[in-house]
Amino acid sequence: MIFSDKKHTIFLILYGIIVFLAVWGIVVSADNASKLPIEIWAAIGAVGASGAMLEILTHLRTRDTLNQMKEQIRRMSQSAEVGLVMVDQQYTVEGMPGILNQYLILLRDKINQLKQERKELNLLISAVDAEKQNTEAIIRNISDxxxxxxxxxxxxLVNSQAEELFGFKLSENRHRQATEIFANPAIRKFLDITTWKTREPVRLECPIKVPGRETPGIFVVTISPVYINVNELWALTMTLHDVTxxxxxxxxKNDFVNEVSHELRTPLSSIKAYIELLLDGDMQTPQGRLEFYRIIQTxxxxLDRFIANMLNLSRIESGSIAVEFSEIDINxxxxxxxxxxRYITEEKSITLTFHPSPDKLL
Structure with a gap:
């Protein structure tokens, strides 16, 4: 067994005393003053000397073995590789290498498990980073x-369209509160994430000043919550769609419909009015009736030309027909x-006078 330095010193002292007594006994026996023969004292001295030498050799061997174990463990710690301790079992504490090796085996298995988990975690982190980059790329390329x-x-995260619309850079405002950046009160009141209560998106329409435009643009703003768990709010996303x-x-379109309605109503009203006059018999002379018929035909x-023009409008836009411009006399x-x-105004005693321009108006 291995003794501590204190016990080792005590045993060496005891062996030294035995050797000293043996030498003293031999000296005394030589003078015939001892009752024990000199051979016995010599044997006692040999036992003491042998014990001291054995103790010294055992201590040296054990110390060398422990130094070997220490050096092997030090190398393992530097290389991050765990192996077994290889020593001479003859000069170690009984069972110590086995116990140490069992611990090292458990430690090696744990390290290998941690390495595998770290590898899997790195793969997961890489996948998450790739997914994050894809998401950011999609957001940056959205037109809104x-x-x-x-x-x-x-x-x-802010895409370039939002930076251009609001006139700021994300790199300069990454840690600023959203409520400090967006001045529009209609939007700002929904951007305080701490007061967000609903799971449904909020949609509103509001004017926003657009760089390069004289008048504000009309935007449909959609603010949606993003939950990662059932009740854990992770983020708010705000999209602004320009509907100006x-x-x-x-x-x-409304103006066009109104204009078309007016253009259709005017000739129809004239046709209806002159037909009613004819049916009521207000025009007795054949010449007058012919004039009414001419007006109705005109x-x-x-009306036919207007409808034809409407049908040709889509053809002109598609380029299937060419537009020909000609000069007309506005008179x-x-x-x-x-x-x-004229006849309608005369019936109502309204005098209508037309003075054509002496110049030809085109």
Missing amino acids: AVVVINTFGELS QERELAQL EADR DELAQAVDLI
Whole structure:
């Protein structure tokens, strides 16, 4: 067994005392003063000397073995590789290498398990990073302005359309509160993530000043919560869709419908009025009736031309037919319009006078 340095010293002292007594006994026996023969004292001295030598050799061997174990463990710690301790069992504490090796085997298995888990975690992190990059790429390429606000109420992701619309850079405002950046009160009141209560998106329509435009644009703003667990709010996403052109097109459509209705109603009203006059017998002379028929035919032709023009409008836009421009005399057109309503104004005692321009108007 291995003794501590203190016990080792005590045993060496005891063996030294035995050797000393043996030498003393031999000296005394030589003078015939000892009752024990000199051979016995010599044997005692040999035992003491042998014990001291054995103790010294055992201590040296054990110390070398422990140093070997220490050096092997040190190398394992430096290389991050765990192996078994290889020593001479003869000069170690009984069972110590086996116990140590059992612990090292468990430690090696645990390290291998941690390495495997780290490898799997790295793969998962790589997959998450790739997914994050794909998501950011999709958001950056969306034509609408997109803003992502994290759970702390700070800007997390903004695409270039949003940066251009609001006139700021994400790199300069990444840790700023969203409520400090967006000045529009209609939007700002929904961007405080700490007060968000609903799981449904919020949609509103509001004017927003657009760089390069004289008048504010009309935007449909959609603010949606993003939950990662049942009740854990992770982020808010805000998309801003510019509907200014759509609203303008809708207004143009309404104006177009009103204009078409007016253009259809005018000739139809004239046709209806002159037919009613004919049916009521207000025009007795054949010449007058022929004039009414001519007016009705003129208005019918006008209505036919208008409908034909409407049908040709889509063809002109598609380029299937070419537009031909020709010169007309506006005096002739005005004269026809005056003749169209002259009889009606005369019935109501209204004097209608037309003075054509001496110059030809084109």
